[in-house]
Amino acid sequence: MAQKIQSVKGMNDLLPVEQKDFKLTAAFWQAFEDTVSQWARAYGYQQIRTPIVEQTGLFVRSIGEETDVVGKEMYTFSDSNDSLSLSLRPEGTASCLRAVVEHNLLYNNPQKLWYMGPMFRRERPQKGRYRQFHQVGIEALGFAGPDIDAEITAMSADLWNKLGIRDYLTLEINSLGNRKERAAYRAALVAYLTEYEDQLDEDSKRRLKSNPLRVLDTKNPGLQEICNAAPCLIDYLGEESLAHYNRFKALLDGLQIEYVENPRLVRGLDYYNQTVFEWTTEKLGAQATVCGGGRYDGLIEELGGKPAASIGFAMGIERLLLLVHEYGSLKVNAAPDVYAMHQGEGADLKVMQYAQALRAAGLNVLQHSGYQKLNAQMKKADASGARFALIVAQDELAEGKVTLKDMQGEKGQITVAAADLINTLQQWKNV
Numbered sequence: 197m198a199q200k201i202q203s204v205k206g207m208n209d210l211l212p213v214e215q216k217d218f219k220l221t222a223a224f225w226q227a228f229e230d231t232v233s234q235w236a237r238a239y240g241y242q243q244i245r246t247p248i249v250e251q252t253g254l255f256v257r258s259i260g261e262e263t264d265v266v267g268k269e270m271y272t273f274s275d276s277n278d279s280l281s282l283s284l285r286p287e288g289t290a291s292c293l294r295a296v297v298e299h300n301l302l303y304n305n306p307q308k309l310w311y312m313g314p315m316f317r318r319e320r321p322q323k324g325r326y327r328q329f330h331q332v333g334i335e336a337l338g339f340a341g342p343d344i345d346a347e348i349t350a351m352s353a354d355l356w357n358k359l360g361i362r363d364y365l366t367l368e369i370n371s372l373g374n375r376k377e378r379a380a381y382r383a384a385l386v387a388y389l390t391e392y393e394d395q396l397d398e399d400s401k402r403r404l405k406s407n408p409l410r411v412l413d414t415k416n417p418g419l420q421e422i423c424n425a426a427p428c429l430i431d432y433l434g435e436e437s438l439a440h441y442n443r444f445k446a447l448l449d450g451l452q453i454e455y456v457e458n459p460r461l462v463r464g465l466d467y468y469n470q471t472v473f474e475w476t477t478e479k480l481g482a483q484a485t486v487c488g489g490g491r492y493d494g495l496i497e498e499l500g501g502k503p504a505a506s507i508g509f510a511m512g513i514e515r516l517l518l519l520v521h522e523y524g525s526l527k528v529n530a531a532p533d534v535y536a537m538h539q540g541e542g543a544d545l546k547v548m549q550y551a552q553a554l555r556a557a558g559l560n561v562l563q564h565s566g567y568q569k570l571n572a573q574m575k576k577a578d579a580s581g582a583r584f585a586l587i588v589a590q591d592e593l594a595e596g597k598v599t600l601k602d603m604q605g606e607k608g609q610i611t612v613a614a615a616d617l618i619n620t621l622q623q624w625k626n627v
């Protein structure tokens with residue numbers, strides 16, 4: 197036998213059935229996608245779909261060369277025909293903004309957009325952390341006020357409610373101020389951390405040079421004391437930034453959305469300013485952040501567009517659905533309404549005709565394929581989870597009749613005139 201070829205490490209198949217180490221099924225995922233589409237529509241957000249491959253320069257310029265995502269985790273290759281460097285997108289914001297600028301979507305018109313799709317980061321795979329993972333993202337472009345910060349935060353909270361996981365998530369917020377304020381803070385932080393440089397681990401020493409705010413993000417317990425005593429960004433915010441942050445918090449209070457202020461929340465991508473937030477959980481081990489985002493007021497301009505203050509967030513679908521699978525609620529309807537069987541000469545054609553008529557009337561019909569005995573077909577009907585079975589048999593056909601069976605309820609098995617088939621099943625279904 198030829199050797200089997202395995203999927204790429206950290207990239208999952210989504211199957212009709214649960215896998216031992218990956219519990220999410222395609223039907224579960226589909227139910228989530230339906231919920232998300234309705235949710236985004238309810239808030240007036242429009243969908244955008246961008247390519248999975250972009251010029252590498254897009255991510256370098258927006259996410260930042262010194263970030264882990266761009267510096268270490270991107271899948272980058274050169275197009276064979278020319279020397280253009282391309283990358284699989286590690287996130288959706290940069291692509292979304294590239295498209296908005298390219299197609300001039302912001303001309304006189306702010307935009308509320310959402311997207312869903314695969315992203316790629318070469319991280320060490322573990323539960324909740326994959327190399328191909330999926331995000332749902334929201335981007336509100338051309339809005340400067342704190343009202344939109346609160347709107348999108350409330351919007352995320354609303355989705356957690358719909359998915360039955362609100363009780364398992366904590367909202368953490370912070371403000372990064374504007375560029376000038378952050379620069380002043382950065383200088384103070386570097387001065388402080390430099391005093392302790394010999395006690396820092398290798399990662400933090402590297403970050404001290406490249407991205408000092410991220411040192412505070414360290415998971416190393418040995419560094420917690422140093423980080424706790426570090427200067428706080430909030431103390432460097434000016435009047436305007438503080439007013440924006442305070443109004444954001446007041447709006448959250450008014451909307452009864454609880455939050456924890458985390459002065460060390462800085463996010464892992466370089467484009468953020470002012471409001472940042474993350475939704476975290478204690479239920480997923482180390483991969484605690486299921487959703488993160490914030491303002492990126494300067495990014496559109498950096499990508500060649502006219503200035504437009506903006507904010508957004510993205511949630512990791514795998515992390516979210518692992519949580520929903522275990523603790524939440526999501527109605528999955530994968531089973532067919534009807535399993536259609538046939539037996540005897542001419543019944544194979546009739547069953548197809550009846551199945552088409554039932555589908556046209558709005559029922560989902562899984563038709564048995566092949567010519568097995570009826571009891572073998574009935575076993576398949578059972579296994580399919582169908583609510584009803586339709587049996588089209590040659591001898592009944594001669595009298596213009598078919599048999600219906602209620603597989604889960606109490607209606608039993610009856611024979612009806614073929615002309616009453618649709619009516620009867622519709623009534624059964626609606627009870």
Ligand code: HAM
Nearest residue numbers: 287289324325326329485486487488489508509510512
């Ligand atoms: P991010 O924090 O890099 O932000 O990613 C958002 C979410 O994607 C994370 O909170 C996590 O749930 C999920 N995620 C990230 N990496 C992985 C992975 N390797 N495996 C599984 N899930 C993962 C962004 O991507 C920004 N673009 C969010 C944003 C939109 N900010 C403004 N607008």
